[in-house]
Amino acid sequence: MVFIKNLSPRQLSIFTALILAIPISIFIAVIERNWAYVLGSFLTVFICSYFLISFVLERFIYRKIKLIYKFIYQTKATKREETYYKYILPQKSIGEVQADVEAWANANKQEIELLRANEQFRKEFLQNLSHEFKTPVFAIQGYVDTLLDGALNDANVNKKFLEQTAANVTRLTNLLNDLDEISRLERGELALVKQSFIIQDLVKDTFDSIAIVAKPKNIKYSIKKGCEMPLQVYGDKEKVRQVLLNLFENSIKYGKENGTITASMYNTDDKHVLVEISDDGTGIAEKNLPRIFERFYRTDSGRSMDVTGSGLGLAICKHIIEAHGQTIHVRSREGVGTTIGFTLDVRP
Structure with missing residues (x-):
């Protein structure tokens, strides 16, 4: 079956003509016992069957296949495509044509x-x-x-x-x-002005700039123990500041009274630094995690809370980090808190 499936139209015509000519010739040989007559009959049946089958395949099958191909490409055929339909396509087996159509x-x-x-x-x-x-x-x-x-x-x-x-x-x-x-x-119009800077200093400066917003909830900020050693990164300092500002604002909005925000930084492979901002706030349901970086997306609990904002902060963060050629991720559990992290290049 595999052999028959992979035959080209010409090979299929020859194969079918042989199937017709051989039994007919055997039948004639049994009756006439004239080998010249049998051979002539075999050649006549074989040649006539071959041309008839080729004509049928070309006229009624491959012509429709050509129309299918033209429909697939949804365009009037160019000279190059017409050459393909005329000389290359007829050499393809039905199995190959089927594979092309299935792929499309x-x-x-x-x-x-x-x-x-x-x-x-x-x-x-x-x-x-x-x-x-x-x-x-x-x-x-x-x-x-x-x-x-x-x-x-x-x-x-x-x-x-x-x-x-x-x-x-x-x-x-x-x-x-x-x-x-x-x-x-x-649209890819973000122009990055990259420079080297200490990520711990930028994280602290960013939180200090909005610390007054955290006072009503008495939310404290700290750098995780063991992450105090200065790490120099390479990127657009002001854009990274914008990312950190959005993450801190979210941690404060959805944080609990007397809560904490913890920043951690790790040199992962001497080429990248991982920065993570963690809180112990309301957290995010697992089903909502894949969508939190979408524009305007808010969880049901987030919409029910009296918080302001454009709903674009995390989407902007994602675009800024990806513009640096880096990745951003989230881990969260309801009632436990949320951690959002991103990577940056180390100083080249």
Whole structure:
């Protein structure tokens, strides 16, 4: 069966013609016992069968196969393709043609699945984007309408409402800036200004810059014991600062009262340094871990909490780290805490 499956059309025609000619010739030999007549009959049947079968294969089978190939490539055939259809394709076995079509079908199936996934992602993105914009816009609208209805002349509330309006305008501005930045990152327009710096110093400076935000929850920061030795890394210092800032902000937002944030740094293989930011906050369910770096994605528990932000922080972190040619990862357990880590090159 394997032998027959791998025959070209010409070989298949010869094989089939032989199958027809041999038994017919044997039958004639039994009746006539004239070997010249038997040989002539064999050649006649063989030649006629060969051309008839070749004609049928070409006319009714391989012509349709050519149409299938043209449909696969979805284009009017070029001269090169016509040459392929005329001289190369007819030499292929049915098994080879089947393999080509199956390969195309599998590729097409994967493309369709990717399009479906992208379509689902697009729907979720638009839904999340709408949600992120509606919250501050509706708040601004409510404050402005209240002020226009007479509260503007009430000294007890007008300043408070204007401050709340300004805060929501700032939130919208930050959201638009983050959208613009992530768009540039996804287009590959991020220009890295690399330099050597001590990662421990940058981590400490970054946390100190937002330490005041951690005070209401009395969250403490420390460098893990054994990770104090200065490690020099090579990258865009300000972009790495942005990554650390986002990670610290998330640890504070979802951290518990009197909690801790621990930073650790390891020289993994003399070529890379691993940086990890750990907290003992609410943690993330295992089912949500693969999606936390998506734009606007928040877990159900995260949405129920009274936290602000554009929802783009971790997506931006991922793009910045990948722009450095490095990787970012997450480990987490609900009720235990979360660790997000990334790698950087050591000083070249």
